[in-house]
Amino acid sequence: MIDYFVHISILFSIYAILSLSLNLVVGYAGLVSVAQAAFYGIGAYTTAILTATLGFNFFISVIVGILVAAILGFLAGLVFSKFRGDYYVLATLAFNVIIHSIFINWYDLTHGPLGIPGVLKPNLFGLSFSPNLLFFILSLLFLVAVYGVSRFIAQSSFGRALKAIREDESALKVFGYKTSVFKLSVFVASASLAAVAGSLFASYLTFVDPSTFLLTESIFILSIIILGGLGNLKGSLLGAFILVLLPELLRFVGLPDGIAAQIRQALYGLILIVLMLYRPQGLMGEYKL
Amino acid sequence: MNIVPQLIINSLIAGSIYSLVALGFNLIYGATRFFNLAHGIMAASGGYVVFFGVKTLGWNLYISIILSVFVVGCIGYLLDRFIYKPLRRKKSSNMVMLVASLGVFSTIQALLAILFSTQFHSLRAISPEQTFNLFGGIITQTQIIIILVSLISTISLHLFLSRTRFGKAVKAVSDDEEVSRIVGINTDRIIGATFFIGSSIAALAGILVGLDTGIEPTIGMSLLLKGVVAAIIGGIGNIFGGTLGAFLLGFVENFSVWKISSDWKEAITFTLLVSFLIFRPQGLMNKRK
């Protein structure tokens, strides 16, 4: 029973990190993005490749994952910054598909659909985080760090500028802001944080394969932050808590594992629809789409 | 064997399918001005209803097809009636409707997976099966039907929109919903009709793909993506633009596979999309705003 609780908590930490990272882009800067699964995957694959294939230390792989995600996020962000609203979403959708395509097709690097097994658990100066309880503590620490970073960004003048971009980007420009640079920066930051979640995920499962990093995963993360409330970091934690817990509760109702994933997907699809219809600001949000 | 004629045939087949998807997508976008990302799942549903009718209920193929087109059209209409119309009433932004459509996509895709499992189902066994040799390339009877259906649909839709009073009302709503309402057009009914027609045409695309190769729940997304790319590069909202874009996409995909492995088809599709978004966002047939 304790094991199960620890397992859920680890999943919660990972999704909480993902949702915090996306909230910075969607909730603060007002840019709806469905690219998060791509950066999640980049972090996961970087850790998988570096630890399983090359034997690097987990923590090194996290740093490299952050760098890779930041660089790709920068390049993608450069392209996206030119687009407004709904075209921005399409561009991030395209990015997600392209990256997923790379995961599935670049066989030499990623073993394609077969995935990469044997991802190492974190190991710090001999302390192995193999036992789930220790891994949970580690992931919680990462969550606290990511929350701290997110909060720092959100409450700074940078965060305030992001909100103004969300409210009226062209008006803000007149007051001397190079808004595309701000949008690019937050996108890069968001990508880097998502990669951290990916590294944790890869190490926890000790296995990665492309099927985790589909568009539907990006939509799931989006629904978490909309449920929790855009522009509210605590809301993201709440949203992650609810949407990670809910499908698990269904397991107790006796639904076969096979369709559990599908039920979860149907559920968050419905939640998105209901939220848009009746409460677009989510549970704790200050901002309505 | 000379590969070029086969590539041309393949391009025409692909282009025909994509143009059917783009047709409905453009029709709906024209009337509502939002990207209905649930459009692709209407196509998938079409294929599944036929599959259900023939394999499970034992009905005649042609009756199942007609029924499927009608049923999926109704589903599209109901989605508008209960989700998008209320959102329009609340003057929700395009982004809200787009996010709602993501929710619809997730939910319906999950439902299809639950009802029909995630396995690949082929309708090939029940489809007409004769092959012809055309200038050195092979084409099946089903595939000829695909091209014909696409052609007929495009021309019929064009005639319908330009010659009938109803069609002209649709155009009026596309140009300016506010003004149309003022002059007495029941815009909600018109928009509901475009959802019905658009979804029916999408169902046709899904059915034809199912007959040609097969269906699984994820084809909804890939058809959607192709349709969106076709619509945008052709000129969003423009019926002939969608057709042009679809065939351009079909040709680029198939001819590039000649030189690059077919695994990268999706990456190529999306690079094409992003290129257009950067260099010619209004598409081939629209003027720059």
Place this chain on the structure above:
Amino acid sequence: MIILETKNLRKHFDGVYAVDDLSIRIEKGEITSIIGPNGSGKTTLINALSGMLDIDGGLVVIEESEKLSKIKPHRVASFGLTRTFQNIRLFEQMTALDNILVVVTDRRVFKAVFETHQILHLKKAEEVLTRVGLWEKRDQLAVNLSYGQRKLLEIARALAMDAKIYLLDEPFAGLSPEMVKVISGIIRELKTQSKTVVLIEHDMGLIRELSDYVFVMDSGKLLAEGQPEEVLQKREVIEAYLGD
């Protein structure tokens, strides 16, 4: 010194010239009004000057040295220009205080993340918000303020920029007499600080009272210019308004 000048400025929309071959000169330290019937191109002019619309022809000259045929919006502030909006463009889901702070804080990403001058910025915000009488409302969301308060907030935001040239687009529209007094007081103060104010306005009384110079636009062209008293009595000016 001619602080702002347009030379044969043109801006068209689908073939219709909203600003047609406009050449005006704004004297530094003066309050210049731009008037004209609705649709004469006044707001389009301001939008073009603030980089929100592309210029289709002609030049904008700033401080007699910077000659521009293309104005990038984010550079406008560096030229010492700032503006208010006729249809109010505040950052709605942010507080009044944040609306001011965002135009006061550092524009560079790194400095914005690692902000070190919070107290200074807060002081500036307090200064301008107090000047328009909105300091008590600083924690209210902009969208929840009354119409008049929103107009005042727009002015405060412009004031916070410490600009050289203030382009005010119908700042008095729909305001109560008390608020009109506050704003005309602010405009006069700006003049005593050697700032330049360009005012788009419809109220003839206010124009007479405040302006040093007036330009009259009609259908995108310059119809007349001069001292307020003489311009407002010109027959073609009166006809342009009556014919509207």
